[in-house]
Amino acid sequence: MNWLNTEAFTVFDQHILWSDMIGNTIGLIALALGWRRSIWTWPAQLISGAILLTAFATAHLSGSAGKQLVVIVVALFGWWQWNRGKGQAQDGSIAVRFATWRERGVLIGAAALGTLAVGGLFTAFPTLSWDPWPDAYIFVGTVVAMYAQARGMVEFWFAWLLVDLVGVPLNFANGFAFSGFVYVIYGALVLWGMRDWWLRSRAAAAAPALEGAHA
Secondary structure, three states: OHHHHOEEEEEOOEEEEHHHHHHHHHHHHHHHHHHOOOOOHHHHHHHHHHHHHHHHHHOOOHHHHHHHHHHHHHHHHHHHHHHHOOOOOOOOOOOOEOOOHHHHHHHHHHHHHHHHHHHHHHHHOHHHOOOHHHHHHHHHHHHHHHHHHHOOEOHHHHHHHHHHHHHHHHHHHOOOHHHHHHHHHHHHHHHHHHHHHHHHHHHHHHHHHHHHHHO
């Protein structure tokens, strides 16, 4: 499997690694499947995480590598969660909703405290990460985003968008150009998926009211 960490090609003086390219391409497919509310988003995220884990571990980006470990664990949780929730929506797929204000508070609090804790760890042990605070932000933001996705919360798209804002420049700065390019595409898919889930959640919320009016 050493070939995964070899150079695939060079474009605009950026060296593209096989692991970076393959892992992120599968990750892009996983995000598109998530937008479609397909349960196959989770095995795709699991495979993407496993491939990118090898890339980031080799580059000594512990935060990004740790993020992929979390991706693998949360992908298993999401796969289980969505299997339990199949058929909730009228079209037989996963029902989506906005988080309650309490849930939003928990997500924001967990993101803030988690970033402080992980960033502090990376700062105390510099060998763990070359960019401790951005790396910690991405690590924790990914955990929060994937947890929200597993629970069918529309806010998961907002979390991914915030992760992308830091992930794009960080990946370019650390030589993962393909990751940077893919994160730009992620941003477009996130906005598209956010709109779709937003409209679906509003429609789902309005359905009980319409049924009550007809009763």
